[in-house]
């Protein structure tokens with residue numbers, strides 16, 4: 572299969588696409604844009620695998636997102652929809668059964684989110700639960716020799732420390748990607764020094780701060796993603812996002828790095844193929 576780009580992180584498995592998921596995936600594949608569908612809890616992880624099974628150029632990742640550890644509801648500024656979660660504990664047995672599927676290329680997304688906190692639970696307890704679920708999923712990725720997809724928001728010091736300790740202990744031989752990166756240049760550089768990748772969403776298309784960071788990072792360590800249905804890039808801000816829009820993020824990356832679109836598309840696609848071990 573000849574893919575021109577890969578959206579390395581999307582959620583077409585979410586209910587936002589319940590009426591037109593196949594059309595959305597088809598639009599993307601018709602443009603030569605493959606995708607990794609990412610699970611955020613047990614139902615959406617199972618669904619990611621089921622959808623990936625149906626298509627060439629589509630793969631899955633499975634995991635439990637920190638916002639799904641405690642029941643909560645929030646609506647981020649500028650988003651087309653709110654997020655509602657229920658409480659789920661990480662069940663290694665459930666995820667272990669899914670992890671052996673040939674279309675499961677990574678474990679995640681999981682990690683630390685100190686930005687969205689459930690209102691009714693002690694903050695220290697929330698952090699503790701998130702750290703615990705993170706370590707369990709690092710162990711799963713190590714057991715199955717898969718890379719990880721890390722979600723880290725307002726928590727880069729703790730997140731980096733967990734990853735550093737894991738790597739030091741001989742875990743995560745295939746490392747991981749820090750997805751939807753919104754930290755500082757120093758944060759990005761220490762993840763890269765640890766062998767991790769950095770991935771940019773549509774935020775790159777409108778955040779000058781992030782563009783400055785992207786300019787400084789080596790293109791070999793960068794991947795692109797939509798995080799659809801959220802975080803639509805310019806010119807689709809505030810509307811439902813979809814995998815085919817990853818081209819706008821690649822274009823911004825080309826502009827800020829002074830490279831051609833083709834160079835960025837080829838390099839980030841090669842990065843994704845290598846990172847996830849895609850058989851294309």
Ligand SMILES: [Zn+2]
Pocket residue numbers: 580582609680798
């Ligand atoms: Zn996501």
